[in-house]
Amino acid sequence: MSAVIINGTQLRDDIVAELRAEIEAAGSPPVCLATVLVGDDKPSQIYVRSKQKKAAEAGMQSRHVAISGDVSQAELEDTVAALVADPGVHGILCQLPLPGDLDAEPLLRMIPAEKDVDGLTEASLGRLVRGQRGHVGCTPLGVMRLLERYNIPTSGKRAVVVGRSTLVGLPMVLLLGRKGVDATVTLAHSRTTDLVDVCRQADIIVAAAGQARMITAAHVKPGATVIDVGVSRTESGIVGDVDFEPVSQIAGAITPMPGGTGPMTIACLLQNTLEAARMQGAFPA
Numbered sequence: 001m002s003a004v005i006i007n008g009t010q011l012r013d014d015i016v017a018e019l020r021a022e023i024e025a026a027g028s029p030p031v032c033l034a035t036v037l038v039g040d041d042k043p044s045q046i047y048v049r050s051k052q053k054k055a056a057e058a059g060m061q062s063r064h065v066a067i068s069g070d071v072s073q074a075e076l077e078d079t080v081a082a083l084v085a086d087p088g089v090h091g092i093l094c095q096l097p098l099p100g101d102l103d104a105e106p107l108l109r110m111i112p113a114e115k116d117v118d119g120l121t122e123a124s125l126g127r128l129v130r131g132q133r134g135h136v137g138c139t140p141l142g143v144m145r146l147l148e149r150y151n152i153p154t155s156g157k158r159a160v161v162v163g164r165s166t167l168v169g170l171p172m173v174l175l176l177g178r179k180g181v182d183a184t185v186t187l188a189h190s191r192t193t194d195l196v197d198v199c200r201q202a203d204i205i206v207a208a209a210g211q212a213r214m215i216t217a218a219h220v221k222p223g224a225t226v227i228d229v230g231v232s233r234t235e236s237g238i239v240g241d242v243d244f245e246p247v248s249q250i251a252g253a254i255t256p257m258p259g260g261t262g263p264m265t266i267a268c269l270l271q272n273t274l275e276a277a278r279m280q281g282a283f284p285a
């Protein structure tokens with residue numbers, strides 16, 4: 001039996017339409033996302049452009065700052081400081097990684113939790129751990145939205161997250177293990193010795209390792225939900241961490257790559273931006 005295909009593009013479009021309706025219903029107050037892109041990395045340019053395009057579709061403003069890759073750390077920090085101080089900017093996203101020797105850490109430290117729509121700063125991660133109001137990383141949040149939309153049960157279920165980055169894996173573990181979600185979560189990484197066995201026990205697998213097609217049919221329990229976060233550029237194009245064709249014959253539900261978690265990352269960025277405007281008193285609660 002073939003798995004249900006979890007359609008992230010459709011859900012993204014639904015969320016963008018809902019955000020637009022919500023903003024229009026509030027009289028279209030300005031809600032502004034600022035993006036900072038350093039250097040000329042093509043994939044980063046494409047990501048940022050699609051974020052701006054979807055922001056416009058959601059009825060939001062976007063302010064884009066494109067900076068040459070030879071900018072100094074001090075100049076870059078001044079640019080971010082100006083966005084931090086600007087009350088007309090509600091969310092700030094610095095496209096990472098930065099080129100060359102530029103250091104993202106000081107930039108992240110400058111962004112207040114309210115404007116940190118990427119959910120990457122110490123303050124945002126601390127709020128997530130403590131269950132306080134704040135922005136949660138867009139990719140793990142997008143995974144949760146997909147599970148909710150497709151009514152995938154989580155309470156008492158076993159989930160395995162493959163990958164332990166602060167961008168994806170760690171917040172994913174926290175979200176799945178939260179009260180109310182209530183999965184029993186295992187965190188796997190490159191030193192996990194029995195990954196096939198660990199994964200085969202899971203009702204939900206979230207693969208975020210960045211290793212092309214590493215999750216095979218052997219890793220998957222029949223009927224499990226398989227969420228593919230990984231993105232690898234190969235000679236045959238962009239592929240995920242999941243070997244889609246054979247796994248989709250075993251899984252109960254599966255995200256495609258592309259068309260699964262990627263579009264949801266953008267949808268959640270826009271949801272976070274509206275929430276950022278709310279947290280700053282620029283949008284009705």
Ligand code: NDP
Pocket residue numbers: 139162163164165166167168169188189190191192195208209210211214228229230231232261262263265
């Ligand atoms: P990182 O490189 O920061 O982390 C990768 C993690 O995977 C590490 O914890 C690493 O373990 C683990 N890992 C690597 N190889 C293996 C392996 N063979 N078995 C088990 N675990 C392994 O990556 P990110 O978290 O930033 O991103 C992960 C992937 O998700 C990338 O492909 C990235 O491009 C993609 N991505 C996709 C997004 C989307 O919207 N779909 C958004 C963001 C990222 P260890 O800690 O031991 O080194």
